[in-house]
Amino acid sequence: MTAPVQPVSADRPAGYRHELYPYSGREEFLEGAVEFLREALDGGEAVVVAVPEEKASLLREEVPEEATVRYVDTTAVAHRPGRLIGAWQEWITAHAAHGRPVRGIGESPWDQARSRAEIEELRHHEWLLNKAFATGPAWWLLCPYDLTGESATLEPMARCHPQIRTGGRTTESTSYDPEAPFAFSPLGDPWDPFDEFAYTHGDLAALREKIAARAQEHGLTGRRLRELHLAATEVAANSIRHGGGQGVFRTWREDHRLVCEFRDVGHIDDPLAGRSRPTSSQPGGRGLWLVHQLCDLVEIRSTPEQGTVIRLHTELRD
């Protein structure tokens, strides 16, 4: 992030407004978040608060839950960035009744992230929010970000937020480029030992058998294995249908996670693919949505030149 900055009008702009709020420690968090909440309530707006429970408890003491202020449970989505856009769409729909303008406060549990991959995907989610809500109804999301956290780095976050709030003042983020692609870090190499299997039409059952064999070695059975099977089948079927008719599957254990990787020559050109809940009448497009809902973490890298790599992470509870 670089200076100088342009002040942003306090009047509600049309469209989506996505502000980063860098703070240091509890007092500053409360100061900025409460100010944002009270501004909203004074203006007759509704607010959805989606922050870790310890932060929610602090805020509730200052601004209790009421009809216009909803504290939502983020347990199922906080560590699963691929589910967050769908969750925000549902929270806004559920809590923004009566035609009021809506604000949100959203903070991810950055310091409790289980891996570097999760942090990267959380940042990618922040970047995707700008695209996901670019054409929808106007609303305003404040993203508190604790600079005292162990993994805190402001610059990558500033690249994902069009505005930054500091000292009660909102300015344009000069690091944010709406036209630039998200700057992913390169994926790490598979951990040894890994299994590899080339798949094509008719191989889905064999692929599931290979996953089951590896999963069972790590105590992954029952419902969670069924969910991994479903997610893996959706990804492999996409390779077969849209990714050149074939792909290469690899699987390995990485710390407390089982990772399943799929590579093919196809290209996913919509970065928002699979991020919004499907409707009953849409003809397809459920595969990646289900993958995000069924896996603990999903990494997708796709370019026309290099094809697509998708990694599914499943937490092992041993």
Next chain:
Amino acid sequence: MRAARTLAALDEVGTGDHVCQMLGPADDVADRSRAFVADGALFGDKVVVVGTAPRAMGEFVQRVLDPARLDGSLLTAVRREAENAGREGFRSLRVLHHVTPGDRAQRDERLLRSELDLEEFAADSGALVVCVYGGAGWDAPTLEKVRCVHPHHLGASPTSPAFQVYRTGRDGWTVNGVVDSDGAPAFGAIMRTLLAQLATVRLLCHGLEFFDAAGMSALADAAQSLPDRKVVCEGTNETVRMVWELSGFAVPAVPVVMAP
């Protein structure tokens, strides 16, 4: 309770079985069927051949039905034969159906309808029905659909198909195995065929091992393909119910009930 199984030979068949026998190019129809027909005489069953009866087995065959000259449907004809068999003092009826490729444009729909009728007939009457598929003119997708509506399998493709839909009890249809993107078109066609005849299809899913989004889309499309139809899926596991809901299908516009 009927259960799906793969047979090593035709002499393993039992009453109420509906067997799909796939012949390889080198298989001799008469040779493969002779023992089955002779066993009919041995057990006191009435033997009906649908199609042509090879001369070598003629002495054991009580009736030959030419599908091109039937007065009504094949189902009507075999039901009549089953009723007659009882009156004529036979233990039961065994049907050997030599299925031949017909007009390709109408084949799939008619064939599926006919096979589902025979499946219901075998299950409800206790008759033994063996459907023999051989010769040229068959395409793989058609044969795959046909295999999926037989609970019992024998012959050149002795392994069971990825999933099977077969009659269970008086008003249920079991689906077992794996319905994924490979099998979804066949599953959709089977469901549409069932729903063309029944206002409500009761689908018993206790043995459904895997059901992906493509399979669920096929079910949702089939359920909405005709007005006032409904599918009740019983015995679904929590993953199937969760994925159905996540896929956006758990809405009134999709007349499918997912029950444990």
